[in-house]
Amino acid sequence: MGDSINLYQESASKKKKRKDPFDKALFGMLFLLVLVCAGYGGLFTYNQSIKNETTNVKDETQQMRASLDEEMMIETNDVYLRLEAMQNSGGRAEDILKQLGVLEQVVVPDAVIETYTFTTEERGMQLTVVADFLDGISRQITAFRDSEQFSSVEVISLKLEEERGLVAEVHVTLGS
Amino acid sequence: MLRIALFILSIIGVFFVVFQWFIPSYEDMGKNKEDLKQAQEMLTDLEEKMTNVDNLAQAFKEDSTNVTLAYNYLPEEGKEDRVLNALSLVGQNSGVFINDVASSGETVKSTSQRVTSSEETIGKNALRQKYFEVSIQNVGSYESFKQFFRNIASLERDVQIVETTINQNEDEQFDADALVSDIVLRFSYANNSLATPEVILEDFKKRSMDDLTVVKQGDEVFPIGGLKDLEFEKGGRENPFFAPS
Numbered sequence: 001m002g003d004s005i006n007l008y009q010e011s012a013s014k015k016k017k018r019k020d021p022f023d024k025a026l027f028g029m030l031f032l033l034v035l036v037c038a039g040y041g042g043l044f045t046y047n048q049s050i051k052n053e054t055t056n057v058k059d060e061t062q063q064m065r066a067s068l069d070e071e072m073m074i075e076t077n078d079v080y081l082r083l084e085a086m087q088n089s090g091g092r093a094e095d096i097l098k099q100l101g102v103l104e105q106v107v108v109p110d111a112v113i114e115t116y117t118f119t120t121e122e123r124g125m126q127l128t129v130v131a132d133f134l135d136g137i138s139r140q141i142t143a144f145r146d147s148e149q150f151s152s153v154e155v156i157s158l159k160l161e162e163e164r165g166l167v168a169e170v171h172v173t174l175g176s
Numbered sequence: 177m178l179r180i181a182l183f184i185l186s187i188i189g190v191f192f193v194v195f196q197w198f199i200p201s202y203e204d205m206g207k208n209k210e211d212l213k214q215a216q217e218m219l220t221d222l223e224e225k226m227t228n229v230d231n232l233a234q235a236f237k238e239d240s241t242n243v244t245l246a247y248n249y250l251p252e253e254g255k256e257d258r259v260l261n262a263l264s265l266v267g268q269n270s271g272v273f274i275n276d277v278a279s280s281g282e283t284v285k286s287t288s289q290r291v292t293s294s295e296e297t298i299g300k301n302a303l304r305q306k307y308f309e310v311s312i313q314n315v316g317s318y319e320s321f322k323q324f325f326r327n328i329a330s331l332e333r334d335v336q337i338v339e340t341t342i343n344q345n346e347d348e349q350f351d352a353d354a355l356v357s358d359i360v361l362r363f364s365y366a367n368n369s370l371a372t373p374e375v376i377l378e379d380f381k382k383r384s385m386d387d388l389t390v391v392k393q394g395d396e397v398f399p400i401g402g403l404k405d406l407e408f409e410k411g412g413r414e415n416p417f418f419a420p421s
Binding site: 025026029030032033036037040043046047050051053054057058060061064065068070072073074075076077078079080081082083084085086087089092093094095096097100112114115116117118119120 | 245321377
């Protein structure tokens, strides 16, 4: 009689022990479910917020662009471009004055500049140098070559004319 | 137990499938973040350009000297009458006698095109420049020629000296030390840019008043104070072919 009672108690406790792993697994699965839901929910919310913010920024950009007074911008652009052109115009007449100033410094007493020609395209000076004697021409060419102001000196022709004397065509270019 | 476990697993599976549909992939989220970054950059860029437009417009509005200077330097029309008037004053002031003048017609210098491609934005927003050339023959002393060029350099107008020839004078009617010159002057003028507003706005990204230094002040120009309009007697004449005696 006592043995039968003991056997019953043993089987009940075994049943109790078998329930524990199931509960844990169930709990674990539910926890996993909640975790997955929370994770995905968080990602969903985060992604939606990015999308919403992008839309807001794009809307703001469009509104700002629409508020631009295009006529005023075109007028401002026109003035700006003209002032910019003025700034980048360079020397021009100042170039001529600079060249004449350099010639004043390098011309020798024995020679005379008879003709000076400057063209924008060639950027150099075409000079006709006249002297009574050959040494006058040679001194002038040496003076051109010795001057640091010129980057190139080229004697194009040299001839003796009865009325003018020795005439040399020289092409010189000012250094930068 | 197995049924319940399968039930829960199937719920997780269903959620997983549903979330896969709702929730974008990692790549998609990266793309969305990139989109947001680009949108923010575009907004900042637009703010910067519009601020520059406003600042420059305000500066030109507050000080109209720059605007006057700009349209004197590169007017919208050739204004040949003003050019001839200016040259006459330049000659008189320097002591150079202008004994011959010739002018050539307008020539297109550069054009701007209506462009829409983003790759072609920079550099296409340009004035449509044209020019005409005036050839003049002068007689004067060396010093007067130097003054002539100084006056030309001080003109408010965009003028380029295309060609200059200075010769010793051989004409006996002038002084022995006189020089004769042939000068070709190029006067530019410009019509506005035809670029689209988007292209123009793009150019405002790096523009500010700091980039503009005023080249000529009012007291440095020739004639001093700027070229005035020509004064002449109005009213006409009965016979336009003969001057009144």
